[in-house]
Amino acid sequence: MASSNGMSNGTQNGRLGPLQHPATKLRNMVESSEGVIVAPGVYDGFSARIALEVGFDCLYMTGAGTCAAKLGQPDLGFATLNDMRENAEIIANLDASIPLIADADTGYGGPNMVARTIAQYHRSNVAGLHIEDQIQTKRCGHLGGKQVVEEEVFVTRITAAVQARKRIGSDMVIIARTDALQTHNFDEAIKRLKAAYAAGADVAFLEGLTSREEARIACQQLAPMPVLLNMVEHGATPSITPQEAQELGFKIIIFPFAAIAPAYEAIKNVFVQLKQTGKTGLDSSFTPKKLFTIVGLKEATAIDVSAGGALYNGV
Numbered sequence: 001m002a003s004s005n006g007m008s009n010g011t012q013n014g015r016l017g018p019l020q021h022p023a024t025k026l027r028n029m030v031e032s033s034e035g036v037i038v039a040p041g042v043y044d045g046f047s048a049r050i051a052l053e054v055g056f057d058c059l060y061m062t063g064a065g066t067c068a069a070k071l072g073q074p075d076l077g078f079a080t081l082n083d084m085r086e087n088a089e090i091i092a093n094l095d096a097s098i099p100l101i102a103d104a105d106t107g108y109g110g111p112n113m114v115a116r117t118i119a120q121y122h123r124s125n126v127a128g129l130h131i132e133d134q135i136q137t138k139r140c141g142h143l144g145g146k147q148v149v150e151e152e153v154f155v156t157r158i159t160a161a162v163q164a165r166k167r168i169g170s171d172m173v174i175i176a177r178t179d180a181l182q183t184h185n186f187d188e189a190i191k192r193l194k195a196a197y198a199a200g201a202d203v204a205f206l207e208g209l210t211s212r213e214e215a216r217i218a219c220q221q222l223a224p225m226p227v228l229l230n231m232v233e234h235g236a237t238p239s240i241t242p243q244e245a246q247e248l249g250f251k252i253i254i255f256p257f258a259a260i261a262p263a264y265e266a267i268k269n270v271f272v273q274l275k276q277t278g279k280t281g282l283d284s285s286f287t288p289k290k291l292f293t294i295v296g297l298k299e300a301t302a303i304d305v306s307a308g309g310a311l312y313n314g315v
């Protein structure tokens with residue numbers, strides 16, 4: 001598939017080949033019989049760089065983390081399509097060979113807005129997204145008091161996404177999320193996800209699973225639809241490892257808070273120390289050059305040099 005942004009990631013016969021859209025890669029990963037796809041939650045370019053450095057095969061852009069990091073707001077429907085798309089585009093293009101699954105909340109409106117979301121995420125090189133059945137003024141799935149739209153409205157959102165994908169020739173992996181386990185019951189959540197599958201969604205996301213047994217039965221009842229596990233620690237779902245998730249029947253596991261929770265602890269500790277002692281106590285190995293190396297200094301220098309530049313000599 002042709003790249004929408006002109007980037008390349010492969011060599012064929014010594015020449016750079018066209019970039020395969022990351023959605024095609026994620027689709028192949030979801031369809032392959034190989035193990036569970038593990039995606040750490042990232043919320044900006046920096047946390048994404050760290051996940052890439054560690055070597056994950058897939059990344060997840062958390063909406064909760066995006067709201068918190070970019071807007072300084074709770075996950076209560078503050079983020080707009082523009083906020084989310086902009087963040088996703090930055091993350092997805094740091095290394096377009098590693099697919100990004102991005103939160104797309106409710107799809108941000110009616111069928112036309114859902115279609116717009118699909119098109120914008122596709123052009124931003126996002127590989128997969130999830131669209132849920134909460135009302136527009138949504139909240140984090142692990143908070144109480146959620147409300148969901150009627151199943152017909154949810155199916156309309158998914159149908160709009162599937163039709164938009166077809167219209168623009170995208171391979172976007174559409175993940176249907178239901179929050180109906182809390183508002184209704186398990187059977188209603190399964191019914192909604194099956195309806196989403198019938199409408200063309202690729203992957204099921206049953207939000208807020210409360211036990212391993214429930215998780216296992218969900219995977220069994222939803223088969224052959226691949227299922228995503230949302231591993232929010234200390235929320236509604238017990239801690240489940242990728243290996244356990246695979247045994248339970250999941251195809252994807254996301255860890256939304258894997259970056260933002262430790263970032264908070266680390267930043268706060270240093271700020272408290274700075275306020276109390278006037279010193280940050282930062283490790284002496286963390287030079288400015290180290291920071292810039294983490295975020296692509298070598299690659300930037302190589303591009304400049306190969307174009308005949310000498311901008312970064314002596315850096």
Ligand SMILES: C[C@](O)(C(=O)O)[C@H](CC(=O)O)C(=O)O
Binds near residue numbers: 041075141230256
């Ligand atoms: C997966 C999620 O949509 C996210 O934004 O990362 C959140 C995570 C959270 O806020 O606990 C969700 O589960 O609603």
